[in-house]
Amino acid sequence: MPKTDATTPRERYRAQVRAEIKEHAWEQIATAGASALSLNAIAKRMGMSGPALYRYFASRDDLITELIREAYRSLAGTLRSASSTGTGPAPLAHALRGWALEDPQRYLLIYGTPVPGYHAPEDITAISAEIMTALLDACAELVPDSPATPFSTHLAGHRGWAGDHPAPSAALHRALVVWTRLHGLLSLELAGHFGGMDFDPSLLFEAELEGLLTPPA
Known part of the structure; x- marks a missing residue:
């Protein structure tokens, strides 16, 4: 049967993780400004490694x-x-x-x-x-x-x-x-x-x- 859902579970999970990363990014920006944004700091907050987070945002x-x-x-x-x-x-x-x-x-x-x-x-x-x-x-x-x-x-x-x-x-x-x-x-x-x-x-x-x-x- 044809798939009716436009996204797969993996795609939905990826979207959820990206949304969580962005939430943490806004928290950092509110605290220290956009110039101080750190992907490594976000990865630490989320319990991820830096390389793992870079799979969701390249830089x-x-x-x-x-x-x-x-x-x-x-x-x-x-x-x-x-x-x-x-x-x-x-x-x-x-x-x-x-x-x-x-x-x-x-x-x-x-x-x-x-x-x-x-x-x-x-x-x-x-x-x-x-x-x-x-x-x-x-x-x-x-x-x-x-x-x-x-x-x-x-x-x-x-x-x-x-x-x-x-x-x-x-x-x-x-x-x-x-x-x-x-x-x-x-x-x-x-x-x-x-x-x-x-x-x-x-x-x-x-x-x-x-x-x-x-x-x-």
């Missing part, structure tokens, strides 16, 4: 790549869902903050300090481009007739980062401003820099978002 960079890939896929899916709930960048901004607060280490892995010597493969770059495309789509709805600025004029000839997106230069400018300002706020909040300042970071986020999305008088 530290291989493991980091998998964690980054999953993080980007998760965020891209979150923003894709948010984009269907309203227009403009606001739904995306709220979804981004919720996603970041849900798992700060996941956010900091992809938007925090780069891991020394690590270079993301092309498929991860493509997923991150999906995130920027969602923001460009949202910003293009806001600035169809905005006047040119020195930076938007500059972007007319420096738009390779936006791929083949047809958004006008003013929308590219708005997207970069939204992207940098919101990530700046989130990075400060997640790093604890607002602690002891006696204000609600969520209200600051809302105020900044409102300022970003309110057309100038």
